[in-house]
Amino acid sequence: GAVVSQHPSWVICKSGTSVKIECRSLDFQATTMFWYRQFPKQSLMLMATSNEGSKATYEQGVEKDKFLINHASLTLSTLTVTSAHPEDSSFYICSAEERQRNTEAFFGQGTRLTVV
């Protein structure tokens, strides 16, 4: 299957700083990427949908200014957690899809964010 690389796999940052997470599709063009947040022992919560070249669509309750998403190319989307606080600590996962396939989604390895 296709490969999606997410980086970093874990990060620790201080409160008030910003953290950028990258999601890359390595062998296909990802017309759509999704960003999820996962709390311990819970399911994935969709945060936003990102289409290449356009603004991301955020789910209700997700702060756009807090979680900045950029999808500037067909192989890269980034999620920036701005002014991070301890409550932002979580496991963030991206997925990527190719429009023509429109069947399965390919997931990154996830990023464990810890804000201290």
Next chain:
Amino acid sequence: GDSVTQMEGPVTLSEEAFLTINCTYTATGYPSLFWYVQYPGEGLQLLLKATKADDKGSNKGFEATYRKETTSFHLEKGSVQVSDSAVYFCAPRLLRGNNRLAFGKGNQVVVIP
């Protein structure tokens, strides 16, 4: 609205036991159906899928059949191994909205030697 329901609670069983994880969904039309698996500390991997009624998806000894009459996609494996310990998510692809995957709550499976 569209939704997916997985059976409650973690599943603990002995090696070589039979595994069933129930999944039902409500959706418009006939969505493609997926099971994803998440190993500790990792992202999700596609386990199997079925794209139309009566299709059977299979992989690594796991199977699930697309049942449109009961809108179900139950996951089964005849003889589990310790390495099958993971969290399993049922995920139909919604036909409304942005055509995204809808994830169930997930089931933690623990296989004891």
